[in-house]
Amino acid sequence: MDEMTTDHRFMQLAIEEARKAEALGEVPIGAVIVKDGEVIARSHNLRETSQNAVTHAELTAIQDACEAVGSWRLEETTLYVTLEPCPMCAGAILQSRIPRVVYAARDPKGGCVDSLYRLLNDERFNHECDVSEGVLAEECSAMLTDFFRALRDKKKAQKRAMREVE
Amino acid sequence: MDEMTTDHRFMQLAIEEARKAEALGEVPIGAVIVKDGEVIARSHNLRETSQNAVTHAELTAIQDACEAVGSWRLEETTLYVTLEPCPMCAGAILQSRIPRVVYAARDPKGGCVDSLYRLLNDERFNHECDVSEGVLAEECSAMLTDFFRALRDKKKAQKRAMREVE
Numbered sequence: 001m002d003e004m005t006t007d008h009r010f011m012q013l014a015i016e017e018a019r020k021a022e023a024l025g026e027v028p029i030g031a032v033i034v035k036d037g038e039v040i041a042r043s044h045n046l047r048e049t050s051q052n053a054v055t056h057a058e059l060t061a062i063q064d065a066c067e068a069v070g071s072w073r074l075e076e077t078t079l080y081v082t083l084e085p086c087p088m089c090a091g092a093i094l095q096s097r098i099p100r101v102v103y104a105a106r107d108p109k110g111g112c113v114d115s116l117y118r119l120l121n122d123e124r125f126n127h128e129c130d131v132s133e134g135v136l137a138e139e140c141s142a143m144l145t146d147f148f149r150a151l152r153d154k155k156k157a158q159k160r161a162m163r164e165v166e
Numbered sequence: 167m168d169e170m171t172t173d174h175r176f177m178q179l180a181i182e183e184a185r186k187a188e189a190l191g192e193v194p195i196g197a198v199i200v201k202d203g204e205v206i207a208r209s210h211n212l213r214e215t216s217q218n219a220v221t222h223a224e225l226t227a228i229q230d231a232c233e234a235v236g237s238w239r240l241e242e243t244t245l246y247v248t249l250e251p252c253p254m255c256a257g258a259i260l261q262s263r264i265p266r267v268v269y270a271a272r273d274p275k276g277g278c279v280d281s282l283y284r285l286l287n288d289e290r291f292n293h294e295c296d297v298s299e300g301v302l303a304e305e306c307s308a309m310l311t312d313f314f315r316a317l318r319d320k321k322k323a324q325k326r327a328m329r330e331v332e
Binding site: 047048050051052053054055056059062063066067070071072073074086087088089090091092094095096097109110112116117119122124125126 | 213217218221222225228229236237238239254255260263275288
């Protein structure tokens with residue numbers, strides 16, 4: 001096996017987080033925040049479990065990282081996330097001054113880093129990020145596609161079962 | 167005194183929240199979320215006190231409102247906030263499906279509802295909001311201007327005091 005790069009290694013941890021979300025029936029998205037080569041926060045999407053709209057992987061990881069470093073400024077950190085951030089999470093990245101963001105798959109429907117907007121690279125805001133995309137993108141993309149396919153299959157099976165009962 | 171409209175009444179409560187932030191030395195921004203004529207969440211900016219980058223008034227109000235209704239969907243609610251929301255808070259409004267947002271003053275440097283972007287009215291996202299602006303805008307704007315002026319004066323006085331010590 002080729003030696004994995006640092007970015008691949010940390011994205012693998014973000015994928016592990018996404019798998020925890022999947023195990024709970026949540027859309028599989030995971031994030032980790034790294035400082036000086038150490039993971040200071042790791043989190044996964046918990047929207048359904050928590051019934052709290054803001055519990056996206058990135059947002060809770062940012063909250064945990066602020067607690068870990070004792071500051072709202074997450075200087076010298078890198079955030080790894082399996083899917084391109086939404087407007088809320090891109091905004092939280094700006095608010096916490098994270099200097100570098102690495103994401104795996106693009107989100108053409110809601111992504112605000114490259115797809116619909118480029119919120120992390122707008123010089124009118126008081127912070128801009130260095131962004132890398134595409135790290136383990138295929139794996140992260142397949143994880144989401146498989147999840148939504150399984151969800152559709154489950155709903156179809158439920159409908160069939162309902163019709164049989166009627 | 168003229169009878170205040172409902173929007174004015176709830177914006178007054180948001181201003182009360184902002185004053186709580188100010189008393190803590192925080193940038194004075196407050197928010198309330200209303201459902202069926204009742205306040206279900208009220209919050210103020212706590213970034214410095216909490217040292218947590220995501221503790222903007224709107225975001226914590228949304229978290230509290232989700233807890234209050236037991237759902238990540240804040241249907242049939244209105245969010246009142248003293249300043250035009252930033253990208254993070256605008257994104258959290260979309261994520262929580264809040265149908266109506268009323269804000270007081272525009273934020274030309276970071277506002278993402280009308281000033282820099284119109285995130286709450288982009289049909290590519292899976293939610294759009296009805297937005298009203300300008301309710302008690304002068305009062306909210308003056309509150310912020312006064313806060314930043316006092317902060318500058320304090321810093322100048324500190325510098326003078328430092329020079330006298332040297």
